[in-house]
Amino acid sequence: MLRLCGLSVLLLVFAAPAMAQVTPDSTDQQTETPPEAPATPAAPRIFPKYDISGGYIVQFFKGYNGGPGLTLQGWYGSVEYNFYSWLGAEGLFSGDYKNQPNGTGDISVYSAMAGPRIYPFRHHKLEPWGHFLYGGGVYVVHFPAGNGFHAVTRTYTSKDWDLGYGMDLNKWDHWGIRLIEIDYGRTHFLTPKGESNFTIAVGFTYRFGEK
Numbered sequence: 001m002l003r004l005c006g007l008s009v010l011l012l013v014f015a016a017p018a019m020a021q022v023t024p025d026s027t028d029q030q031t032e033t034p035p036e037a038p039a040t041p042a043a044p045r046i047f048p049k050y051d052i053s054g055g056y057i058v059q060f061f062k063g064y065n066g067g068p069g070l071t072l073q074g075w076y077g078s079v080e081y082n083f084y085s086w087l088g089a090e091g092l093f094s095g096d097y098k099n100q101p102n103g104t105g106d107i108s109v110y111s112a113m114a115g116p117r118i119y120p121f122r123h124h125k126l127e128p129w130g131h132f133l134y135g136g137g138v139y140v141v142h143f144p145a146g147n148g149f150h151a152v153t154r155t156y157t158s159k160d161w162d163l164g165y166g167m168d169l170n171k172w173d174h175w176g177i178r179l180i181e182i183d184y185g186r187t188h189f190l191t192p193k194g195e196s197n198f199t200i201a202v203g204f205t206y207r208f209g210e211k
Helices: 003-021
Strands: 048-059 070-082 089-098 105-116 124-144 152-169 175-186 195-211
Touching: 048 089, 070 105, 089 124, 105 152, 124 175, 152 195
Parallel strands: none
Antiparallel strands: 048 070, 048 195, 070 089, 089 105, 105 124, 124 152, 152 175, 175 195
8 A cells, every 4th residue: 555655656746747848837928919010101291383373462662751651552473383392482573553643753663573482381271471582673753744844754773672471271272362461671762771661462372283
């Protein structure tokens, strides 16, 4: 009987390591994690290559030599090429007019300027922007014939710059509305110290091409 018990003990001693190897240990198991899905690249931002605008403009000249101010009305047209979604190059042309009675002279002011336009929030349906333009202008005064005098036209030229901002509403795929454009500028038509002026414009825009 003692021999049988001793043999059983020996069998348990030798079988224990084998059972430990066969029985899986939950702490040794490694859970496989599924591979991460590759990140989807962001779609490139699409913005118009060209922007054309035209409309109505009012120009307020500060009074010359302390005299009364001068208000002119006319048209403007602009063409812009966008290099990036936040930066474009703009060319602006305008003509402003005032017919004055009593032979004091009809006034016409023309300007052509170019410079950068910046979109701080890029291109959206409601689109604010700012620009700085530099160029030249022509100030024309025409005195009609009367009282024995012949008609006389006097022309003055000057460098010109404008600094301002605007807001466009891109309501349709290509067409939009220029809700407002406000600029401050300086010229030197009639005085060495120069003249300051403010302009307000509204109009329509047309956008085409994609970048």
